[in-house]
Amino acid sequence: PVVFLHGLFGNRANFRTISRQLAEETQRDVYGLDLRNHGDSPWDNHMSFEAMADDVAETLHRLVQSPGGVILVGHSLGGKTAMVTALQNPELVRRLVVVDIAPIRYAAMRQSRSVAQAMQGVPLSGPGALRTRQEVDEHLRPLIPEDGIRQFVLTNFVSGSRHREATWRCNVKALTAEMPSLATFPTFEATADFPHPAHFLYGRRSDYVVERDVKPALQRLFPQHTLQGFDTGHWVHAEQPGPFREAI
Structure with missing residues (x-):
């Protein structure tokens, strides 16, 4: 196998x-x-x-x-x-x-760290929360200008609805915290x-x-x-x- x-x-x-x-x-x-x-x-x-x-x-x-x-x-x-x-x-x-x-x-994982920080900064709860992939794409564009990387990141996005907040499929908080050890x-x-x-x-x-x-x-x-x-x-x-x- x-x-x-x-x-x-x-x-x-x-x-x-x-x-x-x-x-x-x-x-x-x-x-x-x-x-x-x-x-x-x-x-x-x-x-x-x-x-x-x-x-x-x-x-x-x-x-x-x-x-x-x-x-x-x-x-x-x-x-x-x-x-x-x-x-x-x-x-x-x-x-x-x-x-x-x-x-x-x-020595460094600067790009990965910046991507994780950008993901953490997306407002997915509270007033002004983003719910759609298009909204998150627009929010991330200045932070992750490379289209290929940004679209890859967005494969982790789970859209929200009127009754459910959007979320990330991966544990962004843990990945950000563990980045030094992953290097x-x-x-x-x-x-x-x-x-x-x-x-x-x-x-x-x-x-x-x-x-x-x-x-x-x-x-x-x-x-x-x-x-x-x-x-x-x-x-x-x-x-x-x-x-x-x-x-x-």
């Missing part, structure tokens, strides 16, 4: 089209999971990578009855979670695919490495994976790793879905 983990502010629907195509082409079962505080998963103020990896491992135990483990694919935040899941539970993961992220500490990566013992193939796919126009910077960590934790670059930014699967699917 193939299991997809989405990135920050995402949900399992981000990989819906690719999942369907992969299932048809490979005749495999393909699943998408919502990380905690995202999509339809429960909210929790605690968002360590170890906790999120435990969530994934628990789901894999229940969902997938495959003695050889799954092919686990994760993008960005989902990629870090996938790596921790694989390192903590190598028996559950036969092959790892990580998209445009590395097992390192990132890090857990420390693993020197002997802890993933004993199966791990494929790192990255965008050459993204600054999340620079080969010379990430190579030492990859060699230590994922000795059977490969690196493959694409002429894309951070959203490899959205910008080049065909080549991305072929790589998997």
